[in-house]
Amino acid sequence: MIVADKKPIEEIIEEVKNNEKILILGCNECVTVCEAGGKKEVGVLASALRMYFLNQSKEVKIDEITLERQCDHEYLEEIRDVMDQYDAVVSIACGVGVQFMAEKYHSTPIYPGVDTCFLGVTEERGLWTERCQACGHCILASTGGICPIARCAKRVLNGPCGGSAKGKCEIDKEIDCAWQLIIDRLEALDRLDEYEALCPLKDWSTDRAGGPRKVVREDVQQ
Amino acid sequence: MKVKTPSKLEKILAAGHYAVTSEVGPPRGSDPENITKKAEMIKDYVDAINVTDNQTSVTRMCSLAACIRLKLMGLEPVLQMVTRDRNRIALQSDILGAASYDIHNILCLSGDHQSFGDCAQGQNVHDLDSMQLIQTARYMRDEGKFLGGGDIGRPPNMFVGAAANPFADPFEIRVPRLAKKVAAGVEFIQSQCIYNMEKFELWLKMSGDRGLLDNVYILAGVTPFKSAGMARYMKNRVPGIEVPDELVKRMADTPKEKQPEEGINICIEQIEHLKGVEGVHGFHVMAIEWEEMVPEIVERSGLYPRPTVE
Structure with a gap:
């Protein structure tokens, strides 16, 4: 699988701090297995951002969606109807997903929420290592x-x-x-x-x- | 073995003399005197001088330029080249640059990982590995061709060497690994610093039993201890170096002010011992930041004066 690691929250805040309607977009494939960008992590990141904006006394809408994949047209099309509601997307798929989103939704900024690391395996829970x-x-x-x-x-x-x-x-x-x-x-x-x-x-x-x-x-x- | 290149080092080995090489590390700067002074110190006591290539991945004056300095002094450089920093275009290009100055010896290495040096965040290249660099240097010389197949005008004429470390792990492939380097076309080997004589001799014996020593000259690497601290450091901290406890003890039991002298004594004893070992064709004296001791080591080991060859 493609192994990714979470980006520090400070880096993500820096990416999106001037936006008001943000979609956190997860992926149900590799990044779910390596616990960096699945539905659970979408929820965690969304909560952290809500907390941040609350502390800043800023009203920011933050929604959560997790797609089956972000590397296939058909799944990215599932959000076409709602994309106009957001002025930014944080994709926590691998770099492939971030880019495919950016290609498809040309006028919406898509920010990376994880660092894509390597092709690897789960040696044990919480330990992933490179193979290819x-x-x-x-x-x-x-x-x-x-x-x-x-x-x-x-x-x-x-x-x-x-x-x-x-x-x-x-x-x-x-x-x-x-x-x-x-x-x-x-x-x-x-x-x-x-x-x-x-x-x-x-x-x-x-x-x-x-x-x-x-x-x-x-x-x-x- | 038949002489194939104009290399003085090769001629001395082929004539059956013990060869003596040493090395100088280029400076962290552009002052040519740094190289020429060190070379001046050792030049009459060695047959060829290795010039290291950004050793331990610390950025320094390039090996090629420093080799040219030595060549201009009328000396015999051994161009060390690592595959860490250059792709096959740059490697071939630098070989030609060296050949244009009639530098006749090359030592093919992979190089320390860049994480040990001053550019730990840099990329490494490793387009080729050390064995493939041996193959490349031989191909350019013997076939007169570039890797890409084109003809080389005035091909390089280099005696091709590599390093071997009988003490690295795993031991069972140390002889097969030498066999691989010989198959790749290596003509001389400079070994890692030897302190564990028994293991070195075992490696040499096994290599000889396989007939490998009929095709490659082995220069035994020696490095004198400057202090007991250095002996301990080499034993405990430097991967791929084996220092027997009795040597560490001998250094430690010597009063501090006498330790440098004792280190030199040990080194000379090692050379004397290795002279009696079948398959040893010469010595590579690596006096790390202690070049000024090379003359004494060579002289007291009975390796001076150096032979002259046509």
Whole structure:
């Protein structure tokens, strides 16, 4: 899933403090799972803002809506009829949702209410960690199913670097060395001999380096 | 091994002499004297001088410019290049720039993470990793081509090196990792500072058993302790360095004013010991902020005068 984290309330207040009719827009997908932008968080943020404006003796209308998703036209269309009631929207979907809202509702300011962090997993409640950087060409088949691009601080493709100590990364003792994990996994798979295959220079043109990306699937179009 | 480049370092190794290298770190400023003075101090005692590339991710004068300074003094630089700060365009471009000054040695590294340095908020590049930089330098030299396939006019002619750390984790892949670097085309290795002789010798033996040492020269890295505090720091704080307790104790049991001398003594004993170890082809003396001791270390280790080669 796309993992996001709540923005500090001060930052959101700064975004919307001059507005009078604000919609807090949640998303029922990834950001709900990572407890940053679902229905519950919409309620919490709306309450905090109401409190702030009350303390400022300002009358501000704050409404709450949570859509099924903010990355599909059909769900964003569900609020078309009410959008004219607001002079600002705080979207607490990921950055994708914020932008898709802004594209669709061109004349309404859409502010981000979360920081979009990474593609990751729920390790335990309250702990989400990164697994994928969406480089556009998956190499997991040759790395024992563990991604050095997402999980090595230097995205070293032929690791580990000299900074691997006792299975941890040189930048932080809390972070596993991705290459230690890869080696352990190759060992468990009885495939450690594969470690010696040199990983060739990566074609980063499918990554961010190649510019904004798209996937076109003619077979599913229409 | 057959000599493939005009590198003096390669010629000395190929002639069967113990090679001696050391290093200078460029300054946090643009004063060229900082580099030339350090080089002047050690030049007659080493065959080649490594120039570090923004080591520990602290911004400094660039390695290439400092190497050119050494070259203009008639010395033999080893251009250290990390993959942290440059993409494949910049890496190839800097290799050509170095080649235009007939810099004949390159050491391919990934570099410390930027979070250790003075620009912790900066991006890192790592378009290539150190193994891929080895491949790139060899490809440019041997094929005379850019990674993009175009021909290089006057290709670089560099002796290609890399680092190896027998003490990093996990130990079981330390030899396979060297094998990988050899397969990538590395020609010489400068090892991490060695204090745990037993482990280093085991690594070397295992590497030799696999036939790796027929294809690569190993320069054993040594670093003298300036004090007992430094020995403790290296033991406890520096990842990938192993300092046996008895060495820390030996430094700590020495009166403070005698500790620098004891550190040098230990370093010389280490070199003497390593001279007897099969597979050691030379020494990389890293006297950190203590360059002035390199002549004494080299001289007392019986490695002076340095040989001359054609």
